[in-house]
Amino acid sequence: MSKAFHIAVIPGDGIGPEVVEQGLRVLERVAAIEGFTARVTRYPFGAEHFLKTKEVLPDPAFEEIRGHDAILLGAIGDPRVAVGHLEFGIIARLRFGLDLYVNLRPVKLYAAHLCPLKDKRPEDVDFVVVRENTEDAYAGMYGYFKKGTPDEIATQEILFTRKGTERAIRYAFELARKRNRAKKLTLVDKANAVRAMDLWTRTFEEVGREYPDIAREHAYIDAATMWCVKNPEWFDTVVTSNMFGDILTDLAAMIQGGLGVAASGNLHPGRVSLFEPIHGSAPKYAGKNVANPIATVMAVSMMLDYLGEPRAAQRIEETVAGLLRSKRIPSLGSDSGLSTRAVGDLVVESLERAKVPA
Ligand code: IPM
Ligand code: MG
DSSP states (O other), X not given: OOXXXXXXXXXXXXXXXXXXXXXXXXXXXXXXXXXXXXXXXXXXXXXXXXXXXXXXXXHHHHHHHHTSSEEEEEEOOOTTSOTTHHXXXXXXXXXXXXXXXXXXXXXXXXXXXXXXXXXXXXXXSEEEEEEEOSOBGGGOOEEEESTTSTTOEEEEXXXXXXXXXXXXXXXXXXXXXXXXXXXXXEEEEOTTTOGGGHHHHHHHHHHHTTOTTSEEEEEEHHHHHHHHHHXXXXXXXXXXXXXXXXXXXXXXXXXXXXXXXXXXXXXXXXXXXXXXXXXXXXXXXXXXTOSOOXXXXXXXXXHHHHTTOHHHHHHHHHHHHHHHHTTSSOOSSTTSSSOHHHHHHHHHHHGGGOOOOO
16 A cells, blocks of 8 residues: 655745645655655645634644644745734744754755856755754743833843754754765854853764764854855755754855745654745735745655655655756746746656656
């Protein structure tokens, strides 16, 4: 009997539903080729649903979603709703509620012409960022004192736990070993100014001793952004805290061709995990059939790899890489001249021919 996966899908806001639609067509096609099935349950959460019902992500739905094998999310965020309300109620709720402690963000350039950096080739831009995903300033411990007065004080805790730091770092060492490329892990922090990050320094050293085959490197976040532009080939596997990872991976997305290709996995190894494009809901392009769905297609690829279907994952990746190299998909923005659906068509039609190991 072929394997059957149950996928919870939250298309969300803005361009989310359009790009997810194409991601699901690719999923269905690759499943047929590789011989498994994917059963999809759609959830309506996002701005439209919130404005109609005042519901963000109700508990029973959260529990139901938890029962799936994986979650595919489009994008969340809408100018009609207060800043952060849906982001925290849906994205953060899933990340924290499901304890998805790793945010895995591959940075891979598929075709040299997509890179804004001079003289960088695909072999120069191929690294992966392991972003800690459940702590730091995102823990939601904030408050105001004397709010709205000239004496107002606002605070938000940047918090790190030994457990949270260690599990992200350990995941990253394992990944550096599994990638088997430069066998190098770079810790990115700001321990020179944020002294609480000494916890990262010490944990990295301690855990690192268990991985003598992996070289340990270090860069402060400010320097890391500089290296990312100047010498991206210097990176293989990177591990960093939640907020630095958020910032670094938007920059990194640009050197791999833009947010139109960048995908991420929010993982708790062994448990239900969530996959999404890194880009946002881009309200100004919503409903216009111009958004590029490739990042979501790549999120589907990551999801299948996670679910134990590496051939299907590779088939999608090879297909996308081929279409980008040949310029049949000429760019990754909304200006490619191809509609959202047309890009989906190209991927779906080309999957069969992708070269994957038997
Ligand atoms: C991301 C996003 C989110 C984050 C926002 C939407 C809360 O920027 O996934 O990188 O900051 O984590
Ligand atoms: Mg971000």
